[in-house]
Amino acid sequence: MVSTKFHTIHTMSLITRLWLSIFLIMLLAFGTSFLIGAISGKKYLETQLQTKNIDNATSLALSMSQLPKEPVNIELLISAQFDSGHYQLIRLSGLNGRVIAERKSDSSKPNVPQWFIKLITLNVQPGYAQVQDGWSQYGQLRLESDARFAYEELWRGSRKLLLMSLVVGLISGILGSQALRIIMRPLKNIVYQANAIGERRFITIKEPETPEFKALARAMNRLSHRIKKMLEEESLRLEQLRREANYDPTSGLLNRSNFISTVNGYASNDEIFSEGVLVITRLASLAETNQRLGHTETDALIKRLGIALEGLCRDSQHLIAGRITGADFAVFSSEKTDGYSLASQIKSLLYKAAVLPGRSEELWPDFAISAVVCGFRKSDSVERLHKVLDHVLGKDLSGDIDHIHVLGEENITSQQNTDEKEWRSLLTNALDAKRLKLAFYPVIAMDGKAIHRESPVRLQLKENEAWIPAGEFIAWANRLDLVSRLDEMVIEKAIDELNNGGSDVGVNISSRDICDPQFIKKLIRLVKSNPGCADKLWLEVPEQGVFEHFGDFRSFCNAIKPLGCKVGIEHVGTHVSRLGELHDLGLDYIKIDVSIIRDIDKNTGNKAFLRGLCLIAHSIGLLAIAEGVQTAAEIECLPELGLDGMTGPGVKSID
Amino acid sequence: MLGLLLFLLGISNSASADFGKLESLALQRYGGRAINELEKTVLGLQSATEQVKIKQINDFFNHHIQNFDDDINIWGQSDYWATPLEALGKNSGDCEDYSIAKYIFLKELNIPIDRLKLTYVRARIGGPHSKIFQAHMVLSYYPELSAEPLILDNLISDIRPASRRPDLSPIFSFNDDGLWVGSGTAPKSNATSHLSRWRDLLIRMKNDGID
Numbered sequence: 064m065v066s067t068k069f070h071t072i073h074t075m076s077l078i079t080r081l082w083l084s085i086f087l088i089m090l091l092a093f094g095t096s097f098l099i100g101a102i103s104g105k106k107y108l109e110t111q112l113q114t115k116n117i118d119n120a121t122s123l124a125l126s127m128s129q130l131p132k133e134p135v136n137i138e139l140l141i142s143a144q145f146d147s148g149h150y151q152l153i154r155l156s157g158l159n160g161r162v163i164a165e166r167k168s169d170s171s172k173p174n175v176p177q178w179f180i181k182l183i184t185l186n187v188q189p190g191y192a193q194v195q196d197g198w199s200q201y202g203q204l205r206l207e208s209d210a211r212f213a214y215e216e217l218w219r220g221s222r223k224l225l226l227m228s229l230v231v232g233l234i235s236g237i238l239g240s241q242a243l244r245i246i247m248r249p250l251k252n253i254v255y256q257a258n259a260i261g262e263r264r265f266i267t268i269k270e271p272e273t274p275e276f277k278a279l280a281r282a283m284n285r286l287s288h289r290i291k292k293m294l295e296e297e298s299l300r301l302e303q304l305r306r307e308a309n310y311d312p313t314s315g316l317l318n319r320s321n322f323i324s325t326v327n328g329y330a331s332n333d334e335i336f337s338e339g340v341l342v343i344t345r346l347a348s349l350a351e352t353n354q355r356l357g358h359t360e361t362d363a364l365i366k367r368l369g370i371a372l373e374g375l376c377r378d379s380q381h382l383i384a385g386r387i388t389g390a391d392f393a394v395f396s397s398e399k400t401d402g403y404s405l406a407s408q409i410k411s412l413l414y415k416a417a418v419l420p421g422r423s424e425e426l427w428p429d430f431a432i433s434a435v436v437c438g439f440r441k442s443d444s445v446e447r448l449h450k451v452l453d454h455v456l457g458k459d460l461s462g463d464i465d466h467i468h469v470l471g472e473e474n475i476t477s478q479q480n481t482d483e484k485e486w487r488s489l490l491t492n493a494l495d496a497k498r499l500k501l502a503f504y505p506v507i508a509m510d511g512k513a514i515h516r517e518s519p520v521r522l523q524l525k526e527n528e529a530w531i532p533a534g535e536f537i538a539w540a541n542r543l544d545l546v547s548r549l550d551e552m553v554i555e556k557a558i559d560e561l562n563n564g565g566s567d568v569g570v571n572i573s574s575r576d577i578c579d580p581q582f583i584k585k586l587i588r589l590v591k592s593n594p595g596c597a598d599k600l601w602l603e604v605p606e607q608g609v610f611e612h613f614g615d616f617r618s619f620c621n622a623i624k625p626l627g628c629k630v631g632i633e634h635v636g637t638h639v640s641r642l643g644e645l646h647d648l649g650l651d652y653i654k655i656d657v658s659i660i661r662d663i664d665k666n667t668g669n670k671a672f673l674r675g676l677c678l679i680a681h682s683i684g685l686l687a688i689a690e691g692v693q694t695a696a697e698i699e700c701l702p703e704l705g706l707d708g709m710t711g712p713g714v715k716s717i718d
Numbered sequence: 719m720l721g722l723l724l725f726l727l728g729i730s731n732s733a734s735a736d737f738g739k740l741e742s743l744a745l746q747r748y749g750g751r752a753i754n755e756l757e758k759t760v761l762g763l764q765s766a767t768e769q770v771k772i773k774q775i776n777d778f779f780n781h782h783i784q785n786f787d788d789d790i791n792i793w794g795q796s797d798y799w800a801t802p803l804e805a806l807g808k809n810s811g812d813c814e815d816y817s818i819a820k821y822i823f824l825k826e827l828n829i830p831i832d833r834l835k836l837t838y839v840r841a842r843i844g845g846p847h848s849k850i851f852q853a854h855m856v857l858s859y860y861p862e863l864s865a866e867p868l869i870l871d872n873l874i875s876d877i878r879p880a881s882r883r884p885d886l887s888p889i890f891s892f893n894d895d896g897l898w899v900g901s902g903t904a905p906k907s908n909a910t911s912h913l914s915r916w917r918d919l920l921i922r923m924k925n926d927g928i929d
Contacts, residue, residue, distance in 0.1 A: 198881075
């Protein structure tokens with residue numbers, strides 16, 4: 064009993080405790096002042112009543128002594144006194160104690176509760192006086208005043224006191240809780256921060272003014288800073304690791320194995336790819352160049368070429384560049400494009416870059432770049448195409464080396480304009496008619512349990528035709544500004560699915576969406592009107608978009624996270640050095656890009672990288688999920704590297 | 719508070735006079751002569767009859783307060799009730815002072831107070847046909863409750879029954895009977911401000927050493 068009471072007091076909020084203590088203090092204050100007031104009031108009234116009794120008895124006795132003692136006179140005098148004043152009793156008794164005359168009021172009860180009278184009974188003595196008849200004694204007069212008014216007065220006073228105590232208590236309670244709220248305001252932020260840190264969201268807050276809170280906030284801010292710094296350092300180390308494993312140290316471009324796994328991973332993903340282009344350029348006579356310029360100069364030349372290609376890829380997001388052999392540079396376009404113009408663009412870029420700094424544009428006579436272009440289809444692989452292209456380049460090496468070969472090229476450019484019109488009508492019609500559905504692919508934890516289902520969109524461009532995967536239309540949807548609309552409809556579909564009792568669903572949010580306040584508003588409205596779905600909805604944004612529009616992504620997280628949705632990043636792998644920046648966003652998961660996962664069992668460098676990546680993810684409370692898992696060997700390798708889940712063609716749900 | 723309580727108890731029980739205190743106060747204030755004699759008289763009367771007590775006390779005060787005068791001349795106040803100590807000390811008093819002193823010491827000598835009354839009377843001065851009246855106070859003694867009282871007056875040395883005092887007509891009588899009944903409610907502080915003249919006097923007397 065005692066211990067539970069103790070417990071309840073300690074679990075009360077400060078405001079409640081404040082009110083309780085004010086209530087107790089007021090009770091005490093009221094009790095005390097009631098007691099003091101009642102006692103002193105009682106004493107005062109008793110004295111007054113007694114004095115009145117004595118005085119009035121004396122003056123009535125004086126009047127009586129003067130008059131002839133006829134019964135009528137006596138009766139009249141007593142009645143006159145009694146009726147004109149407030150008396151309980153006036154009695155004249157003779158010397159032998161016999162009552163001569165008496166007036167007594169019917170004991171009119173004071174308008175006061177009985178318990179109150181019992182509590183403070185007024186103890187008033189009657190007033191006595193002698194009545195003379197000439198020289199002889201006539202009798203004794205006894206007079207008692209009516210105490211009714213006194214009781215009522217005391218009662219009124221006590222009630223007023225109670226009311227005032229209540230008012231004062233209420234006012235001090237209100238003022239006190241306001242003051243407490245002001246004092247506590249900084250604490251609220253600190254509690255918020257502590258909770259955030261508990262969720263491994265390492266946020267910093269503005270230090271409050273109150274010294275005690277300030278110290279606390281400073282300590283926690285320091286913790287957040289330290290974590291952030293540690294994450295940054297770790298990310299940089301990881302980036303280093305990634306570079307060593309995946310990049311060619313001389314040119315800074317992707318190395319052969321990484322280029323192949325990136326492009327093949329890309330090309331095997333129906334959701335983002337349908338048809339692309341591969342360009343391979345070769346520096347003729349690299350050995351000769353090496354001889355002529357020396358090793359250092361040649362490395363510098365290759366570095367310049369690498370920088371040029373990197374710049375190109377940065378400008379056009381759909382391009383990926385790599386150095387696949389000493390003299391061979393490859394550029395892959397994930398979009399269908401005019402191969403010849405792409406190759407020309409690359410060649411002129413490389414020639415420009417090859418010019419030594421500070422020299423004129425003239426190059427040594429035998430410097431030449433040849434290029435081969437071919438279309439890249441889903442079934443293609445880089446290795447196979449490289450062999451073919453290698454063959455073509457090798458054949459031509461004897462003759463004209465500065466040229467562009469286009470293999471199996473169709474004239475795409477001429478079709479482009481008609482395509483655009485056609486695509487617009489196709490996509491718009493499909494969206495208007497809501498001819499879209501979600502395909503579901505399981506994302507499972509290492510113990511085989513489902514984490515959620517990825518839900519790429521499928522469109523039926525014309526009624527009753529085949530459903531086509533996203534890779535075939537997403538580039539057009541992007542170009543035609545239909546992505547937001549499409550994504551919105553995808554979320555509606557996903558919520559429908561959840562409302563129909565489906566398990567958790569992951570939905571892609573494009574980079575363009577997170578920069579679109581209109582879209583975010585609609586998303587919030589959709590989720591809010593289906594509150595049961597929020598925690599089953601996993602929203603993922605591509606890594607590229609996250610770091611390109613980091614401010615927008617932060618606002619997106621701040622707007623969406625409070626609704627209860629899960630937010631994650633997909634295709635993580637290229638921007639690991641910036642992973643530390645995610646420390647205060649409260650994200651739930653990252654999905655690691657297929658280019659890192661592909662053949663992970665054979666790639667020692669990527670293993671170390673992936674292990675580090677998972678470590679960072681876990682330290683800020685993120686699930687690490689592998690994308691595009693294909694083989695049993697890959698699956699086997701993942702748990703020991705620290706991954707929490709996986710998805711891909713090789714992953715089957717156990718449900 | 720405690721003193722007041724004791725004082726009240728003293729009134730209702732046996733009255734007693736602290737002649738030692740009275741004497742030293744009288745010496746201090748007035749160079750006291752009379753107190754000694756008063757003490758002797760009172761002690762000598764302890765076992766006397768009521769008749770003797772009445773006579774002796776009446777004579778004592780009529781003789782020992784020699785100057786009959788108005789309060790304004792004695793005390794500088796128009797109406798001042800002096801305690802016996804003050805009256806004896808000053809050797810002067812008005813009618814109240816005589817009557818009060820007699821009342822107090824008769825009470826002291828265990829005369830029941832319902833037989834003693836201080837009486838306001840209208841006194842005709844200068845013969846039965848005089849038209850001059852004066853406010854006066856005497857002490858009435860009732861041998862029986864319903865009997866005719868004896869009048870102790872400072873104007874004449876004889877004690878006569880009321881019927882033999884045609885010059886006096888009674889107006890009002892009082893004593894301290896009932897005055898203190900249950901006076902637990904008497905004010906604690908600033909006592910005199912709430913008291914009647916009569917109660918004020920009783921308290922001052924107590925300070926003089928007469929209970």
